Amino acid sequence: MKSWSRIVLIVGAYPDSLASSCNKTSPISELSEILSEFLPSEICLHLLPFYPSSGDFGFAPNTLRKVRSDLGNWSDIGNLAKKRKIIIDGIYNHVGIEHEWVKSFLEKPSIISNVLFAYKGLQPNQGPLSPRGGFALREYHIEDECWCLWQTFSEAAADVRLDSVIAQKEIKNHLEVLASHGVWGVRLDALVYYAKKLDGDIRHNPGVYEKAEMVADWVYEAGLNPIAQLDCDAMGVTYFAEGKYKQIPINDFSFSTILALAFIEGSAKGLEHHLKLNTKLQRVVTLAPRTHDGILLRSEKLSDVDKAQIIKFAQRENLKVRISNGTPYELNCSAPYFYSKAVGVDNTYRAIVIALSVASFGGGHAYFYLPFLVGYMPEYSAEVQDEDPRALNRSKIPIEHINDFLKSKDGDLLADLLNVLCVVNTDNGVSHPKEIQSGKDIDSGLLVIEDKTCMLKLYVNFSNSVSTAIGVCEKEAIFTNGLTENGVLKPLSVAIVKSDEER
Known part of the structure; x- marks a missing residue:
């Protein structure tokens, strides 16, 4: 059984994430080359679906045996896996309508x-x-x-009926193919839907735990590592709750909204409370500032007050709120665009740096969607004709944007930050105790997270207008984008320093 202990940062990307006119190489190979230019090899890649598909942005696979010919081939997957650990989606709950x-x-x-x-x-x-x-x-x-x-x-x-011998054979074959091409892990997509009940809810039906563990066992038997598409809410934490399964990472679907609210309010209070609750779960929790769909609103961990506040802000800024069955489901704007509305366009990447830092220090693993990482805002440049509002977040990134970003100060800042964050090997307090606190009164924008195993301390100032003294000067920081010689952290700034015991 492999361990997640050396996976800290995960970057998610579609195989055709880049809008390039280059025809000399496959999109998967080109993506691999571009990522190698600025992502340390320690960072894991979640390569989103590359199978022939009937729709749903690749999540309705017509076969798990083939790579879409316009994206590349299995050799491209294998070559990518030689450069860094990769995670592939195990879409086993359903198949495409053309399957x-x-x-x-x-x-x-x-x-x-x-x-x-x-x-x-x-x-x-x-x-x-x-x-x-x-x-x-x-x-x-x-x-x-x-x-x-x-x-x-x-x-x-x-x-698909997972108790079908035919389906089981196909899934096991897929896992063997992934293992043979050097894949590291498998993201179990939509596993809360594995069991069905006509007169029940759509999720969490009787038998779902057994089916989830059955599939996880197949992943382990293939020499791969499972990661679960589960929220760390009251129901999500009841999956994989014992034994070897407890190391399987789950997600905090509410984190993207709580983080967004911190930028709106200029206060870290709500985020501090949220992260402290996560440390009590004794589970490996993955934090994502946003997903390939958007900023999620459907988590049961979000209060009605939180939802109402972010929806009010979204409506004021004319941001799309997706509704499903009469309930807010997600914001389909890109997170950088949301941040630009919350803190101002000029401060957008400062907010992204904060999001990257908090996600890396605050959970078990940090998950960054590639367009978010490079500050791409399709709202300003993409012409999205698809009726599905989620299509906006699948807009291809112009290769010119990537190149310009890597040459910019923000690109240099990202490179420095990622090199530091790769040291932060956290696992939600299970073996890496953390201390999390926020400031008081005028310093309410301050968030401090100390990882006692890595002996590193993160200071973040969420305020858009107020500087705050932290008692550490610039020369003591191993990373900062706004700490002065006098130990004052400027608005919307980050400082990472060695813990007191190490200084």
Whole structure:
């Protein structure tokens, strides 16, 4: 069994993240080359779906055996894995609507219905609601019979029975292929939907724990490491709660919103409280300032007050709030664009530096989406025609933006910061105790996180207007973008210093 103990930072990127006119190499190879220019090799890459797909931005795979020919091939994946640890999505809850299993179902459903969740004679309203709106069951008329097919997310994919021998064989084969190409880990996508119940909720149905652990065991048996798409809310922490499974990282889906609120308020109080609660979970929690979908609002860890405040800000700034089944689901703007509205355009990358630092010190692992890392704001440059608001965050980054960024002061700042953050090997307090505190009164924008194992201390000033004295001068910092010789941390600045015992 491999260990996550040396994975600190994870960068997520689509294989075709870059808008390039270069035809000399595959998009996957080009991405690998660009990342090598500014990402230390210690940083892990989550390569988002590269399979032939029916939609959902690659998350409706028509096969797990092939790499999309316009993106590259398995050799490109193997070469990438030689440069850094990579994580690949294990999309096992469903397959694309053009998958051979679904095609067989649409021709003669009785033959393949035991592989898919297919029901003869039911109506869509006899099943649960999809998390993206509407019913999860969709109606098909085949051979003069009415069938319903369980499609949790969209018409582009159909859900799979994981107790099917056929499905199990396909999943195990996929894991063997990943292992043979040097892949490090597998992100278990949509695992809370593994078990189904017609009269139940769409998530967390009886049998889901067993199925999740079954798939995790297959990942381990293939010599790979699982990471779970789970929120660290009251239900999420009940998965993988014992034994070897407890080291499987889960996510803090509310972190992106809590962090955004800290910038709006210029105060670290709410963030301090949030991070302290996480340390009590005794789980490895991954913190992401944003995901490939946006800033999430659907976590049960978010209070109604938090949601109302960020939605009010979003509406004031004309930012898109995605609604699902009458409930706010996410903000589909890019996080840098959101930060530019909260702290001003000129301070956008200062906010990104803060987000990178807090995510790295405050959790088990930090997860950064590539466009966020390089400060790309598609709102200012991309023409997104897709009706799905999530398409904005899949906008390709112009290669000119990458090159200009790497030559800029912000690019130099990122390089220095990443080299320091790679030292911060945290795991949410399980073996790396932390002290987290915020300032009082006029210094309420100050957040201090000390990692007692790495012997490093992070100071962050979330205030957009007030400087704060921290008692450490500039020459004592191993990284800073705003600490003075007199020990004053400027607004929207970061300082990383050695702990008192080390100085």
